[in-house]
Amino acid sequence: MTTRKALDAAVTDLMQAIGLLVRRARVVGASQELSWTESFVIGRLAKDGPATTAELARAEGVKPQSMGTTIAVLEDMGLVERTPHPTDGRQVNIALTAKGAAMRKHSKDAKLAWLAEAVARLDEQERDTLFKAGEIINRLVKH
Amino acid sequence: MTTRKALDAAVTDLMQAIGLLVRRARVVGASQELSWTESFVIGRLAKDGPATTAELARAEGVKPQSMGTTIAVLEDMGLVERTPHPTDGRQVNIALTAKGAAMRKHSKDAKLAWLAEAVARLDEQERDTLFKAGEIINRLVKH
DNA sequence: TATTGTTATACTCTATAACTATA
DNA sequence: TATAGTTATAGAGTATAACAATA
Numbered sequence: 001m002t003t004r005k006a007l008d009a010a011v012t013d014l015m016q017a018i019g020l021l022v023r024r025a026r027v028v029g030a031s032q033e034l035s036w037t038e039s040f041v042i043g044r045l046a047k048d049g050p051a052t053t054a055e056l057a058r059a060e061g062v063k064p065q066s067m068g069t070t071i072a073v074l075e076d077m078g079l080v081e082r083t084p085h086p087t088d089g090r091q092v093n094i095a096l097t098a099k100g101a102a103m104r105k106h107s108k109d110a111k112l113a114w115l116a117e118a119v120a121r122l123d124e125q126e127r128d129t130l131f132k133a134g135e136i137i138n139r140l141v142k143h
Numbered sequence: 144m145t146t147r148k149a150l151d152a153a154v155t156d157l158m159q160a161i162g163l164l165v166r167r168a169r170v171v172g173a174s175q176e177l178s179w180t181e182s183f184v185i186g187r188l189a190k191d192g193p194a195t196t197a198e199l200a201r202a203e204g205v206k207p208q209s210m211g212t213t214i215a216v217l218e219d220m221g222l223v224e225r226t227p228h229p230t231d232g233r234q235v236n237i238a239l240t241a242k243g244a245a246m247r248k249h250s251k252d253a254k255l256a257w258l259a260e261a262v263a264r265l266d267e268q269e270r271d272t273l274f275k276a277g278e279i280i281n282r283l284v285k286h
Numbered sequence: 287t288a289t290t291g292t293t294a295t296a297c298t299c300t301a302t303a304a305c306t307a308t309a
Numbered sequence: 310t311a312t313a314g315t316t317a318t319a320g321a322g323t324a325t326a327a328c329a330a331t332a
Contacts, residue, residue: 004259010270011259014277015168016183016203018161020284023204023300025158026321035322040159053291061166066323068292090290090331116147116154118283126279127153133276134157136269140261141163166323169298178299196314209300211315233308233313289332297324302317309312 021115029111033077037062037070039109042079042096046104050095052085061141079103164258172254176220180205180213182252185222185239189247193238195228204284222246 034042037060044059045051051059057067071094074080079100085091096104119127168179177185183203188194194202200210214237217223222243228234239247262270 004263007263007270008255008259010274010277011255011262012183012186013281014274015179015255015258016186017277017280017284018165019179019183020204021280022161022165024284026300036158036162037322039155040162043155043159054289061163061170062322063324064291065293065325069323072292085290088290088332092291112151112154112158115158115283116151119154120147120150122279122283127150129272129275130279131153131157132272134153134160136265136273137160137164138156140258140265141160141167169323180299197312205299206301207314208302208316212300215315228313231309231313235314287332290330291328292330293326293328295324295326298322299320301320303319305314305316307312307314309310 025111025115028114029109034109035070036111037067038074039112041067041070041074041094042100042104045080045094045096046101050083050093052091052093054091056094074100168254168258171257172252177252178213179254180210181217182255184210184213184217184237185243185247188223188237188239189244193226193236195234195236199237217243 040060041056044056053067053071054064056071057064060067062070071080071082075082078097080094081097083093083095085093119130122130180203184199187199187202196210196214197207199214200207203210205213214223214225218225221240223237224240226236226238228236262273265273
């Protein structure tokens with residue numbers, strides 16, 4: 001049953017479903033102030049504390065230059081702030097501001113809220129499958 | 144265990160994993176000739192036969208105008224062809240060409256090939272979880 | 287020289303808006 | 310009028326390239 005062909009078909013279906021999910025979430029959150037990467041940066045800073053541009057870029061799977069752009073946007077919004085690294089003059093520490101922490105707490109992200117609501121309507125077992133799949137994907141993308 | 148807060152956290156983790164997967168796949172297939180949507184259009188045409196622009200747009204979760212652009216690209220590559228609808232002069236039928244069918248058969252898509260390979264290395268149970276999650280997501284996005 | 291980050295520019299995918307042709 | 314599709318333009322997100330500052 002696990003012929004190469006069947007596997008390819010199943011993987012294609014999986015990615016199509018994921019593609020639909022991502023597009024759907026984008027539409028739902030179109031009027032929202034935070035993009036995916038922006039949300040995740042806020043979440044990461046809230047969970048693990050301040051980090052450098054390079055660290056955040058690695059965590060999100062984007063180039064440091066792209067992360068720099070994202071951080072500039074968040075800084076303009078007053079959600080994060082840059083402070084110089086204590087010993088290494090090249091590095092810059094990115095930290096949540098009080099406003100950023102508050103936004104995180106109030107979970108203002110429409111995209112995630114929409115998905116959370118949909119997931120909440122699933123039964124226990126399906127939710128479990130979904131979250132287990134998330135863990136598996138996490139392992140996959142890290143080689 | 145299913146407090147709202149725990150659910151939000153789990154959903155956030157899930158979407159972050161999915162975000163990483165999508166970006167990772169993009170990097171892997173950067174030198175490739177087909178985008179996600181292009182691949183899926185080819186796949187859909189191969190599986191279900193010819194379709195109109197509007198049908199394809201609905202299936203992929205994009206606007207008809209965006210799908211029109213995608214189809215134009217595929218047509219330039221010689222992978223699909225437009226033929227007038229037999230009875231309704233407004234509609235256009237999109238069908239795979241021989242070249243498109245061949246490309247589909249040889250599974251030239253580096254992004255999917257990379258993922259298929261990674262999935263093949265999982266054990267039976269994990270693969271199953273992943274594909275079940277795909278079905279659940281499919282239901283979620285369709286309301 | 288290697289590393290961290292910034293600035294400038296370009297590309298990909300999708301959206302909105304305005305239009306044509308057919309029903 | 311309503312529907313299918315096309316064309317033009319814009320926006321979001323990320324990439325590459327070139328650069329400055331520091332280690």
